[in-house]
Amino acid sequence: MLLNISTTHKPATDLGFLLHKHPDKFQSFELTIGQAHVYYPESSEDRSTISLLLDIDPIDMVKKARRLNGAEFSLGQYVNDRPYVASSFMSVAIAKAFSSALNGKCKDKPELVEQALPLEVSLAVLPAAKGGEKLIKSLFGPLGYTLDIQNHALDSKFESWGKSKYFTLRLKHEIRLQDLLSHLYVLIPVLDNDKHYFVNQKEIDKLLERGKGWLETHPKKDLIISRYLFNLKSLTREALDRLDDDKSLESESEEIENPELNIKKENLHQQRLAAVVEQLRDSGAQSVIDLGCGEGKLLRLLLKEKQFQKITGMDVSYQSLSFAKEKLxxxxxxxxxxxxxxxxxxxxxxxDQRLKNFDAAALVEVIEHLDENRLAALERVVFEKAQPQTVILTTPNAEYNSQYDSLDAGSMRHHDHRFEWTRAQFEEWAQKVALKNNYSVEFLPIGTEVENLGAPSQMGIFTYGN
Known part of the structure; x- marks a missing residue:
């Protein structure tokens, strides 16, 4: 499999500085399944091309590959296309051979890292399973590439057999080299829809690192994440959640100023957290548990308040807890x-006995991530068994969704939401829970209210024994 990257930037020999590869040297890198070779078929002031050629060892591939062509094909480890197509093997080779450029480093000419260059890519042969040419265009097109796609026949001697899933792809773009390599690193295995190694949570970190700055806004974001993570639902959901959390954290750090009024406006998430902290503070609670704490945004605010002497975060995701520790x-x-x-x-x-003996509990945008038929279990665990004096619970107001231009009618705000309630639905549920478990409940809006629609988020404040 062969990857060519060319530029007509003047001087085109700058490509060698960016990639940390001298045009006069032929270099080889050891991979777990063979070797990667780097060389320059052309190098001049007007045009330079660097080639990355993979030489896959079929014996190593059989010994070390996770799987080949699926369990349904018993000869898959012996009869397969892996030595000849661009796949996750190519992504590994890019990361190894071009690591400095992929990480945005250039020792001799650092100014080149941030410069958009006229770049051309030739990639042969690229498999595009379950999507073909349309899939290729949907992945690279939104990133601004001009595409030239050649679909190869299944067998040139038997035209009636039709086209294969294999393509030669040529891309053109004026773009930073780091961005180009990141796009190739992520999207090559996405098109192949397979990986030669086991996929675990570490792959989420790689994906989010290489997708930073473009993946969160890509129209095929969900598809890219799913296929990159080998269509494993639990990892896909976690990656999407983390990507959304990263966007939320970014928006938290951005304050919108009105120059005329000199007023700084908070985004909805900041308002929600501030409202929860205020209610917890007013409750007099000294011990608080954040149920579904995620990456610890509420916990960080609670730590700033001396009133709260015992602060606990619980989440079903170990990865989220690890990130919470990091953020804290x-x-x-x-x-x-x-x-x-x-x-x-x-x-x-x-x-869970660990949920008991807290003055207050917070469930911030949590219940909507559960199937409605599982809410009874949550009610029993939190309100009947743990029974904190105060429970602060927030959830989206479905009536307000019509105010979001990006939401289609009837759709929900997050891919993992199982339901979103109107104000009446939320109040009916909350009052039943309160009555059954000896709580009283009052309701507050969060965010700017719109006539007949209410606020974007809604809060229930449960107090035991009142």
Whole structure:
């Protein structure tokens, strides 16, 4: 399999500086399944081309590959296209041979890293399973590439057999080299829809790192994430959640100023968290558990309040808890601060003794991620068994969705939401829960209210024994 990257940037020999590869040297890199070779078929001031050629060892491939052509084909490890097509093998080779460029580093000419260059890519042969030419265009087109796609016949001697799933792809774009390599690193295995190694949570980190700055806005974001993670639903859902959380964190750091009024406006997520902290503060609680804490955004705010002496976060995702620790600065946290906070993994639908003995509990945009038929389990775990004095619960207001231009009629705000309630539906549910478990409940809007639609988010404040 062969990848060519060319430029007509003047001087075109700058390509060698960016890729940290001298045009006069032929270089080879050891891979787990063979070798990658790097060389320049042309190098001049006007045009330079660098080639990445993979030489796959079929014996190593059989010994070390995760699977080949699926379990349904018993001879798959011996009869397959892996040595000849661009696949996850090519992504690994790009990361190894061009690691400096992929990470945006250039020792001798650092100014080139941020410069958009006229770049051309030739990739042969590329498999595009379950989508073909249309899929290729849908992945590279939105990123601004001009595409030339050649579909190869299944067998040139038997035209009646039709076209194969194999393509030669040529791309053109004026783009940073780092971005080009990131696009290829992610999208080549997405098109192939397979990987030669086991896929685990570490692949989420790789995907989000290489997809930073473009994946979150790509119209085929969900498809890219699913196929990159080998269509594993649990990993796909986690990656999408983390991508949405990253966008939310970015928006949290951006304050919108009105120059005329000199007013700084908070986004909805900031308003929601501030409202929850205010209610927890007013409740007099000294111990608080954040149920479904995610990456710890509420926990960080609670740590700033001296009133809260015991702060706990629980989440079903171990990965989210790891990120929460990172965001909290766990390793550098002062001993006095660390003594106030605890994190643990758990599920809201199973009784857990660790949930007891808290003054207050917060469930911020959590219930809508559960199937409605599982809410009874949550009610029992939180309100009947754990029974904190105060429960602060927020959830989207479905009536407000019509205000979002990006939402189609009847759709929900997040891919993982199982339901979204109107104000009346939420109040009916909350009042039944309160009555059954000896709580009283009051309701508050979060965000700017619109006549007849209410606010974008809604809050229920449950108080035990009133």
């Amino acid at each position: 600065g766990w390793d550098e946290m002062a001993p006095a601060q660390k003594a106030r906070i605890n994190l643990f993994q758990g599920a809201l639908t199973y009784e």
